[in-house]
Amino acid sequence: MNVTNYIKLEFPSKSVNEGYARSAIAAFAAQLDPTLEELGDIRTAVSEAVTNAIVHAYPDDIGTIWLKARILEGDKLEIVVKDKGRGIADLKQAMEPLFTTGGEDRSGMGFTIMESFTDHLKVRSAPGKGTTVTMVRRIRRRRG
Amino acid sequence: MKIAKQYDDGRLTIYLYGELDHHAARGTMKAISDMMDMELPKETVLDFGGLTFMDSSGIALLLKVSRIAKAQMGRVWVEHPNRQVMRVLAASGIERIVPIAQESGKE
Numbered sequence: 001m002n003v004t005n006y007i008k009l010e011f012p013s014k015s016v017n018e019g020y021a022r023s024a025i026a027a028f029a030a031q032l033d034p035t036l037e038e039l040g041d042i043r044t045a046v047s048e049a050v051t052n053a054i055v056h057a058y059p060d061d062i063g064t065i066w067l068k069a070r071i072l073e074g075d076k077l078e079i080v081v082k083d084k085g086r087g088i089a090d091l092k093q094a095m096e097p098l099f100t101t102g103g104e105d106r107s108g109m110g111f112t113i114m115e116s117f118t119d120h121l122k123v124r125s126a127p128g129k130g131t132t133v134t135m136v137r138r139i140r141r142r143r144g
Numbered sequence: 145m146k147i148a149k150q151y152d153d154g155r156l157t158i159y160l161y162g163e164l165d166h167h168a169a170r171g172t173m174k175a176i177s178d179m180m181d182m183e184l185p186k187e188t189v190l191d192f193g194g195l196t197f198m199d200s201s202g203i204a205l206l207l208k209v210s211r212i213a214k215a216q217m218g219r220v221w222v223e224h225p226n227r228q229v230m231r232v233l234a235a236s237g238i239e240r241i242v243p244i245a246q247e248s249g250k251e
Contacts, residue, residue: 015167022165022197040197040228047199051166105170107203109236116235 005031006070013058013065013083021050021067028069029077032139041117042077042137048110049081049133055102057085057131075139079118084130091125146194147175156185161194169201173208180209186218193224202229203236210242221245 007028011017022043029042046067053065068080088094095115100108115121120136145168146161158176162168180188188209192198206222213220221243225233233244 015165018165018167019163022163037227037231040231043197044199044228044232047165047197051199051201055166104208105166105173105201105204107200107207107236109200109203113200113232113235117231 002073004071004073007068009067010064011067012062013054013085014062015051015054017065018047018050018054021065022047024067025069025079029139032071032075032077033142034139035142038137038139042079045114045117045135045137046079046081048114049079049135052110052133053081053083053085053131055106056088057083059086072136075141076119077137077139079135079137080132081135082130082132087127087129088123088125088131089127091123095123145172147172149179151183151185154186155189156180156183156187157189157191159191159194163197164195164202164205165197165199166201169205173205176205176209177212180212180216180218184216184218188213188218188220190220190222191224192222192226192229195226195229198225198229198232200232200236202232203238206238206242 009024025046026039026043029039050065063083063085066082070078072078093099095111097112098108100106114135118135118137122134125131148159150157156179158179164172209220223245
């Protein structure tokens with residue numbers, strides 16, 4: 001698999017960094033010349049993954065979140081959001097629409113939106129060790 | 145995130161400006177809840193025309209606003225979402241609970 005470009009960022013799990021993560025991924029993705037809709041989808045999916053890490057991985061303290069992105073052959077953007085937080089005990093349940101342990105501040109739609117707005121979503125998690133969310137979105141080449 | 149309101153003859157219109165994410169949601173919800181408690185509107189319109197971004201935090205906010213409106217025997221709906229916001233609203237299925245006045249499709 002040919003990787004033509006990549007970024008690796010890390011930041012503390014402070015909610016103010018949600019906007020930073022969205023801006024960073026949008027700036028990196030811009031080289032693929034995405035449409036506004038594609039860019040909106042990418043920003044939304046990253047916002048959901050980073051918010052999950054802030055709310056669920058480190059509920060009582062501030063931990064580190066890693067945001068990595070790679071441009072792969074075929075105009076594919078791969079995004080990885082990783083934490084070393086609490087982990088998810090029941091992944092199947094966590095990915096069900098409307099399921100949340102985040103109280104009434106959360107809708108339980110995060111994974112559903114990540115799934116809808118990307119072409120591929122993979123979540124790996126181990127209780128006490130952390131969670132890694134990998135998403136791939138293909139950017140359609142525009143003609144003319 | 146900025147919020148403004150207009151109240152006229154039982155209708156409270158709340159204008160949201162900026163990016164509605166988890167970071168902004170709690171403060172925004174408190175402001176909206178205070179406005180609704182003060183005006184006890186028959187109708188609450190959430191005007192998303194100035195919203196440049198929203199994620200699923202906005203869906204949780206809409207569910208809460210809907211609960212408050214129901215307790216106050218009022219109605220609530222959303223107006224003027226841009227395309228990104230509309231895609232999140234559509235993916236969540238929130239329209240079954242909070243109607244969206246269709247004038248979307250703007251960038």
